[in-house]
Amino acid sequence: MQTDSNRDAIRVVDLEKRFGAFAAVDKITFSVGAGEIFGFLGANGSGKSTTIRMLCGILTPSGGTGTVAGHDIIREPEEIKSSIGYMSQKFSLYEDLSCFENIRFYLGIYSVPARFWKERIDWILEMTQLAEVRDRLTRDLPQGWRQRLALGCALLHRPDILFLDEPTSGVDPITRRHFWDFIRRLAANGITVFVTTHYMDEAGNCECIAMLNQGRIVALGSPAEIIREALPDRPEADLNDAFIKLMSRQTE
Numbered sequence: 001m002q003t004d005s006n007r008d009a010i011r012v013v014d015l016e017k018r019f020g021a022f023a024a025v026d027k028i029t030f031s032v033g034a035g036e037i038f039g040f041l042g043a044n045g046s047g048k049s050t051t052i053r054m055l056c057g058i059l060t061p062s063g064g065t066g067t068v069a070g071h072d073i074i075r076e077p078e079e080i081k082s083s084i085g086y087m088s089q090k091f092s093l094y095e096d097l098s099c100f101e102n103i104r105f106y107l108g109i110y111s112v113p114a115r116f117w118k119e120r121i122d123w124i125l126e127m128t129q130l131a132e133v134r135d136r137l138t139r140d141l142p143q144g145w146r147q148r149l150a151l152g153c154a155l156l157h158r159p160d161i162l163f164l165d166e167p168t169s170g171v172d173p174i175t176r177r178h179f180w181d182f183i184r185r186l187a188a189n190g191i192t193v194f195v196t197t198h199y200m201d202e203a204g205n206c207e208c209i210a211m212l213n214q215g216r217i218v219a220l221g222s223p224a225e226i227i228r229e230a231l232p233d234r235p236e237a238d239l240n241d242a243f244i245k246l247m248s249r250q251t252e
Helices: 048-055 077-083 099-109 114-127 143-154 173-188 223-230 239-251
Strands: 008-019 022-033 037-042 063-068 084-087 161-165 192-196 208-213 216-221
Touching (some): 022 063, 022 208, 048 192, 099 114, 216 223
Parallel strands (some): 037 192, 037 208
C-alpha cells in the first residue's frame, strides 16, 4: 500500500537503470510501508533483479531518487547494506560447512559483536527449527531446510528490511506454506519484507504488489485491487489471471 513517506521503509521516485540505450528499469515509482510484505512480480527479464540490486546498494541508478531504511540509494549504499538482509534465489551458503559453522561465518560477515554470538546462534537455530541438525553438513540437508538456514543467516544482524528473491523456488508446497507462515511472523514483528516470486498463490500473501513488465510498473496495489482493475468483468478471476492479462496487454 502507499503509505506516509515518513513511515516508508522503501521509497523510490522515477527510478531508472539504463545500459546504453536499453532501459532495464524505466522510471518506476512506489513505496513500501514499514512492516509490510511487498510483492514484486514480473516475467524473466522484466527488471526485477536490477531493481533489487539498486535498492540493496549494489547497482547505482541512472536516474531518479530513493531511500531504503532511511538511507539514500545513491549517496549511502554502504549504510543500506548494513540495514538490510538479502536472500538470493541461488543458494549462497557454504555446503561443506555445518549449519552452526555457516551461522558463525555470517555473524563475522555482518560484524555482529562477539558478545551477541551465542544469543543470535540460539535464536536462529530455534527460529528455523534446525537446532537438532546444527552439526550436519549443509549439503546433506533437504532443500527446504537449506532455505530456512539461508533465511536465518540473512537475519543474524537484525535488519530492518529483508529482501527475498524467489525464496521458495524448488521447494515443495508444504514447505512453501511453512516458509510463508514464517515470513508473516517476521512482518508481524516489524520487519519489512520485499519478496519476488513466480507463484501467484504466494503473491496473495502480500499486502501490496507491484507488477513489472519491460522495466515498467503495469499494476500496483493489493492483490484484490489488481484483480478487480485488470479483469472487472470476471468476478471469479484470480491473481494468475490478472498477471497473464496484464503481461499480454503490454505486448499487444
